[in-house]
Amino acid sequence: MKKVFYFLICFILITAKSFGQDKVTVIGENSCGMATYWNLYTLRLPCSGIGVHVALDKSYTLDSYNAWHGEGTGILPDWWSDGKDLNQTIFLITQDEEMKERLKDIGKHLI
Numbered sequence: 001m002k003k004v005f006y007f008l009i010c011f012i013l014i015t016a017k018s019f020g021q022d023k024v025t026v027i028g029e030n031s032c033g034m035a036t037y038w039n040l041y042t043l044r045l046p047c048s049g050i051g052v053h054v055a056l057d058k059s060y061t062l063d064s065y066n067a068w069h070g071e072g073t074g075i076l077p078d079w080w081s082d083g084k085d086l087n088q089t090i091f092l093i094t095q096d097e098e099m100k101e102r103l104k105d106i107g108k109h110l111i
Contacts, residue, residue: 005031005035006035008031009031009035009062009068009074009075010061010062012024012026012031012067013062013065013067013068013075016065016067017065021066021067025078025079025093026067026075026076026077026078026079027077027078027079027081027086027089027090028077028080028081028082028086029077029080029081029082030069030073030074030075030076030077031074031075032072032073032074035059035062035071035074036058036059036060036061036062036063036070036071037055037057037058037059037071038055038056038057038058038059039055039056039057040053040054040055040056041053041054041055041056042054079093083106083107083110084107086103086106086110087103087104087106087107090103090106
């Protein structure tokens with residue numbers, strides 16, 4: 001699942017950089033980051049049993065994009081929307097009746 005989110009984050013950033021930020025509109029919720037730390041392990045302390053989560057690698061690729069706000073925040077959308085009102089939000093932005101009909105079940109297919 002982490003690879004899917006990383007791919008989507010990269011896709012949004014590369015698309016905005018390629019076509020221009022003014023031509024790309026991001027709709028949804030913030031991505032929350034979770035894309036730059038790799039090789040995550042839980043180290044369990046033998047006596048107490050307490051687990052410590054650590055990342056052994058970090059990617060700095062996303063840091064070169066202005067839209068990336070780092071781990072915990074990720075990418076902030078231009079228009080905030082969740083699954084239940086995503087189709088209506090897209091319609092309010094585009095005024096495209098045909099797209100609204102085609103996306104009528106979009107909320108059912110979100111992760």
